[in-house]
Amino acid sequence: ETGVTQTPRHLVMGMTNKKSLKCEQHLGHNAMYWYKQSAKKPLELMFVYSLEERVENNSVPSRFSPECPNSSHLFLHLHTLQPEDSALYLCASSQDPGRAYNEQFFGPGTRLTVL
Amino acid sequence: LAKTTQPISMDSYEGQEVNITCSHNNIATNDYITWYQQFPSQGPRFIIQGYKTKVTNEVASLFIPADRKSSTLSLPRVSLSDTAVYYCLVVPEGGYNKLIFGAGTRLAVHP
Numbered sequence: 001e002t003g004v005t006q007t008p009r010h011l012v013m014g015m016t017n018k019k020s021l022k023c024e025q026h027l028g029h030n031a032m033y034w035y036k037q038s039a040k041k042p043l044e045l046m047f048v049y050s051l052e053e054r055v056e057n058n059s060v061p062s063r064f065s066p067e068c069p070n071s072s073h074l075f076l077h078l079h080t081l082q083p084e085d086s087a088l089y090l091c092a093s094s095q096d097p098g099r100a101y102n103e104q105f106f107g108p109g110t111r112l113t114v115l
Numbered sequence: 116l117a118k119t120t121q122p123i124s125m126d127s128y129e130g131q132e133v134n135i136t137c138s139h140n141n142i143a144t145n146d147y148i149t150w151y152q153q154f155p156s157q158g159p160r161f162i163i164q165g166y167k168t169k170v171t172n173e174v175a176s177l178f179i180p181a182d183r184k185s186s187t188l189s190l191p192r193v194s195l196s197d198t199a200v201y202y203c204l205v206v207p208e209g210g211y212n213k214l215i216f217g218a219g220t221r222l223a224v225h226p
Contacts, residue, residue, distance in 0.1 A: 002158070002160070004158075035216075042216045042217055042218050042219070043159070043214075043216040044216075045213065045214065045215065048213065056213065088156065090158045090159075091158075092158065102206070103149075103161040103164070104159075104161065104214060105161075106157075106158025106159050106160065107158055108156075108157055108158060109156065109157065109158055111156070
């Protein structure tokens, strides 16, 4: 248990569906992240929020829409996804984005399958 | 951001010491070296971080030579539960801690 929770843990959706992934951190951190991990590919950073402001969008398609309503919660809204978007989506958080020693705490991930 | 190179896979046996070396030839002055561990279907977990010389914690040791162009993660007396993927990352000081993961090293510990 890392202090970062993600729901749902598994999600199957059709290409026309709209769904949302939720991440919550109980660590009092100031930065939150979304990563994508596809089979046989390294983890890819998707979005970074620092103090509730998006500071990084790593060329992610618009069918992925992040939302950070407060420093404890992060959402990833999904719509009209493609089968190649099937992956493990990981959320992470870290404290004090200005410090060098900035360990990231990862959640367990949401295993997404797009049919 | 400095690119890292590490072996794709390694094999070991229970009770042995495992050393995983990572090269980062273009590491910048303000970069730190960080290692994460990932088990299947789980998020990565921080293991250790260092800037130079040697760092040790309850899990591992990290050796960094003076030129900082490489680093070695040392896992003492591994067990089956240490079977995982180990990532070496170079992290710039400050900012929002952007982590760029490579393929990592897949360590298999055998009985």
